[in-house]
Amino acid sequence: MRKVNGIKNLIDYLESVHYPMTEEQINDLITEKHIPHSKLIGNHMMFNLDHIDWWINEQKTKQ
Secondary structure, rough: OOEEEEEEHHHHHHHOOOOOOOHHHHHHHOOOOOOOOEEEOOOEEEHHHHHHHHHHHHHHHHO
């Protein structure tokens, strides 16, 4: 499984696949449960990149 830990690493990944987002945008999506993520201990987030890739494709089809 491809994964990244933390929002900063997710931001880097999203930029690398040409789908840039800000930390604020990601936090809003997490709060609204609109982006796939797993909450680890405390406020640490883990993102499965296969799920993120699927989510990006879904967002692009909605545009």
